[in-house]
Amino acid sequence: MxxxxxxxxxxxxxxxxxxxxxxxxxxxxxxxxxxxxxxxxxxxxxxxxxxxxxxxxxxxxxxxxxxxxxxRPAAADKWHLDEVVIPINGRKCWLWRAMDANGDTLDILVQPRRSATAARRFLKRLISQFGEPRVVITDKLRSYFKPIRDLAPGADHRAHKGLNNRIEGSHRPTRKREKLMGRFKSPRQAQSFLAAHDQISTIFRxxxxxxxxxxxxxxxxxxxxxxxxxxxxxxx
Incomplete structure (x- = not known):
């Protein structure tokens, strides 16, 4: 055929x-x-x-x-933020992901740290694209607290693991691809692939x-x- x-x-x-x-x-x-x-x-x-x-x-x-x-329609002003570890060449890297209330992935960023500096870098990147959020939902990682307070002082920050189930579930397709690809070969490859994969998956899922x-x-x-x-x- x-x-x-x-x-x-x-x-x-x-x-x-x-x-x-x-x-x-x-x-x-x-x-x-x-x-x-x-x-x-x-x-x-x-x-x-x-x-x-x-x-x-x-x-x-x-x-x-x-x-x-x-x-894509304008992003909702309620954000979910989460991070998950992805091993790359025997080293731990962290995939930071943000979703809005509609379930659309706003952005992802692969970083070597899970620190306040990494959280600040990711949040600053999000705000530059979408403006300040009204609500930010995260888990109880302390690294989020000061960056959110400094960069989005008007946002209602809700740190509660149970409220973040939606974005935690969004990591599953990443795990499937990671397993299929025999893990990512470099942070640059992971960033490039996942930035495209999350957006394409959104409209077909x-x-x-x-x-x-x-x-x-x-x-x-x-x-x-x-x-x-x-x-x-x-x-x-």
Whole structure:
């Protein structure tokens, strides 16, 4: 079976935009390796190496993530912040993640420390993008207290582990990818991959338990329409 091509060809690339977009989508949407995506494309009559797929994911994943951020509704002013350890080359690094009340990932940052300095750096980055929050929910890590008090003095800081279940659950896809990839090779690779992965997962993983069957199908159809539009915006 051949994959049809309706979009203009991407300059300098042998394969149509649809195939590149499909490979990036399949890799980020499901817990697949580049070898798995290679087999999916081969079944459709597209012969491409896993190394080429890896290059597509690294090169164009950021494009799709940026488009999703651009078109996403304004972030809610209630934030959830959390951090989780990710081993990289035998060293502990910390993945800092922020979500809003709608369940959308605002930003992630991979840092070598779990200190007040790291919390301040992450919070300052968030405020520069989204402005000051109304409410900030964290666990009881003391490193959050002074940075939030200094950088967002008007925010209601709620430090309670039970209130942060939503963002703690958002680490599960990261753990799946980490296991599949044999752990991240460097902080830079983890930052680049997860920054794209979190955004792409957002539009293709609506909270199904909150939607009727018809609503879920509409959400899925809208996500694919958006993806096709973003594929048309691809450039070299």
């Amino acid at each position: 051949k994959m049809p091509s309706k979009l203009p060809r991407l300059k300098g690339f042998r394969f149509p935009r649809e195939i590149i977009a499909y490979a990036v989508w399949a890799y980020h949407r499901f817990a697949l390796s580049t070898a798995d995506v290679e087999d999916l494309l081969a079944e459709r009559g597209v012969m491409v190496s896993r190394e080429t797929i890896r290059q597509w994911v690294n090169r164009f994943g950021r494009h799709f993530a940026n488009c999703i951020r651009r078109d 609506p909270r199904r338990y909150q939607l009727s069957t018809i609503s879920y199908r509409h959400a899925r159809s809208d996500a694919h329409d958006l993806w096709s539009g973003y594929a048309l915006e691809l450039n070299t």
